[in-house]
Amino acid sequence: xxxxxxxxNFNVVTILLTGGQFVNxxxxxxxxxxxxxxxxxxxxxxxxxxxxxxxxxxxxxxxQWAALRFFAHANRFSRQPSVxxxxxxxxxxxxxxxxxxxxxxxxxxxxxxxxDGRSAVFDxxxxxxxxxxxxxxxxxxxxxxxxxxxxxxxxxDVLLTINKQSEESEMGLEDTHFGTCSNCKHFxxxxxxxxxxxxxxxxxxxFETDKLCCRFSSV
Amino acid sequence: xxxxxxxxNFNVVTILLTGGQFVNxxxxxxxxxxxxxxxxxxxxxxxxxxxxxxxxxxxxxxxQWAALRFFAHANRFSRQPSVxxxxxxxxxxxxxxxxxxxxxxxxxxxxxxxxDGRSAVFDxxxxxxxxxxxxxxxxxxxxxxxxxxxxxxxxxDVLLTINKQSEESEMGLEDTHFGTCSNCKHFxxxxxxxxxxxxxxxxxxxFETDKLCCRFSSV
Numbered sequence: 454x455x456x457x458x459x460x461x462n463f464n465v466v467t468i469l470l471t472g473g474q475f476v477n478x479x480x481x482x483x484x485x486x487x488x489x490x491x492x493x494x495x496x497x498x499x500x501x502x503x504x505x506x507x508x509x510x511x512x513x514x515x516x517q518w519a520a521l522r523f524f525a526h527a528n529r530f531s532r533q534p535s536v537x538x539x540x541x542x543x544x545x546x547x548x549x550x551x552x553x554x555x556x557x558x559x560x561x562x563x564x565x566x567x568x569d570g571r572s573a574v575f576d577x578x579x580x581x582x583x584x585x586x587x588x589x590x591x592x593x594x595x596x597x598x599x600x601x602x603x604x605x606x607x608x609x610d611v612l613l614t615i616n617k618q619s620e621e622s623e624m625g626l627e628d629t630h631f632g633t634c635s636n637c638k639h640f641x642x643x644x645x646x647x648x649x650x651x652x653x654x655x656x657x658x659x660f661e662t663d664k665l666c667c668r669f670s671s672v
Numbered sequence: 673x674x675x676x677x678x679x680x681n682f683n684v685v686t687i688l689l690t691g692g693q694f695v696n697x698x699x700x701x702x703x704x705x706x707x708x709x710x711x712x713x714x715x716x717x718x719x720x721x722x723x724x725x726x727x728x729x730x731x732x733x734x735x736q737w738a739a740l741r742f743f744a745h746a747n748r749f750s751r752q753p754s755v756x757x758x759x760x761x762x763x764x765x766x767x768x769x770x771x772x773x774x775x776x777x778x779x780x781x782x783x784x785x786x787x788d789g790r791s792a793v794f795d796x797x798x799x800x801x802x803x804x805x806x807x808x809x810x811x812x813x814x815x816x817x818x819x820x821x822x823x824x825x826x827x828x829d830v831l832l833t834i835n836k837q838s839e840e841s842e843m844g845l846e847d848t849h850f851g852t853c854s855n856c857k858h859f860x861x862x863x864x865x866x867x868x869x870x871x872x873x874x875x876x877x878x879f880e881t882d883k884l885c886c887r888f889s890s891v
Binding site (some may be wrong): 489491493495496497498499500501502503504505506507519522526534540541542590593594595596597598599600602604605607608609611612613614615616618619631633663665 | 710711712713714715716717718719720721722723724725726738741745752759760761809811812813814815818819821824826827828830831832833834835837838850854857861882884
């Protein structure tokens with residue numbers, strides 16, 4: 454037997470002997486593939502989100518919770534029913550109705566601060582803020598709080614990436630994008646506690662920069 | 673000036689000189705904190721999920737899409753209206769109605785395979801599978817496909833962790849949990865292409881093991 458033949462036979466034996474391990478390896482890869490495939494992840498994400506906003510014993514409907522949450526997180530350029538309609542993917546009529554109901558409940562009020570005479574801006578009242586303590590989404594927030602900082606950052610980054618990619622693929626269909634100053638190209642830091650928005654030509658206090666903005670444009 | 677005094681003064685000067693950098697560092701930390709805080713992530717997750725299942729021009733309602741998707745991904749123990757009701761967080765009546773509509777549309781049919789005489793099992797038909805090609809969620813699936821394998825795996829793992837933690841915090845309130853064989857404690861691999869479920873005492877083909885199961889129990 455020449456040495457090349459020996460090695461060929463040796464390889465055949467090796468393959469036969471390790472065949473079981475090879476199959477196991479392929480099975481493991483298959484499981485991982487199935488677990489990490491995009492359809493499963495998309496399903497999981499939607500399922501998790503849906504479960505998180507549901508509550509059997511809740512004073513508000515899920516659309517009302519979504520609106521109250523939006524007005525609590527949005528900045529002064531964005532706290533308008535029409536902007537909420539765009540964010541929530543609903544009609545302006547439905548959004549106005551939801552806002553009206555929240556005003557009647559005493560959770561939202563027409564802003565006395567900013568008024569450019571064109572459109573009404575709404576603020577969350579003290580009792581609106583208190584109501585948010587029983588937001589069904591709090592349970593997910595608490596679960597996220599239990600994650601390690603690394604995992605939370607990784608999750609946030611990948612969700613922002615997905616959000617950006619989804620928005621880019623819809624470019625032209627939808628003009629309004631949402632985000633915060635920290636990764637918006639219109640934002641410049643102008644001092645230790647202040648920033649500047651070149652889109653609205655407005656000075657911003659540091660506590661405004663983490664609010665959701667409808668004039669956002671990703672860096 | 674004694675050397676200790678020199679060093680004290682030196683430190684004061686250093687602090688004054690690097691004060692600007694320190695403030696910048698604190699600001700950066702503040703931005704990161706605000707970006708990665710749990711409320712923002714929860715909001716982002718819900719927003720992304722909501723956008724992903726919406727479609728202005730769609731033959732089916734979002735509940736019907738959710739049902740069709742569920743029956744396409746669920747295993748033979750789980751393809752029942754009552755199980756979908758539990759998964760989707762809706763009433764049995766509403767779930768039955770949704771299934772009925774999908775049967776009338778030719779997208780679901782009563783299974784002829786498994787029948788234990790107790791409850792009806794439904795399968796997705798060929799035209800149901802074809803309809804799923806225009807599932808609004810496909811856009812999110814495509815976006816996820818564009819992520820690197822590492823990012824996709826990290827996202828999947830963190831979503832599974834969140835799902836497990838949410839389920840644990842609801843323990844007792846809700847008995848049905850959903851998952852797949854790969855991380856279920858009832859599953860044993862019995863051969864290269866087969867497995868065994870100790871909960872249902874059933875042999876499983878490899879292609880069944882990636883289906884969603886209502887008898888799932890996390891390892």
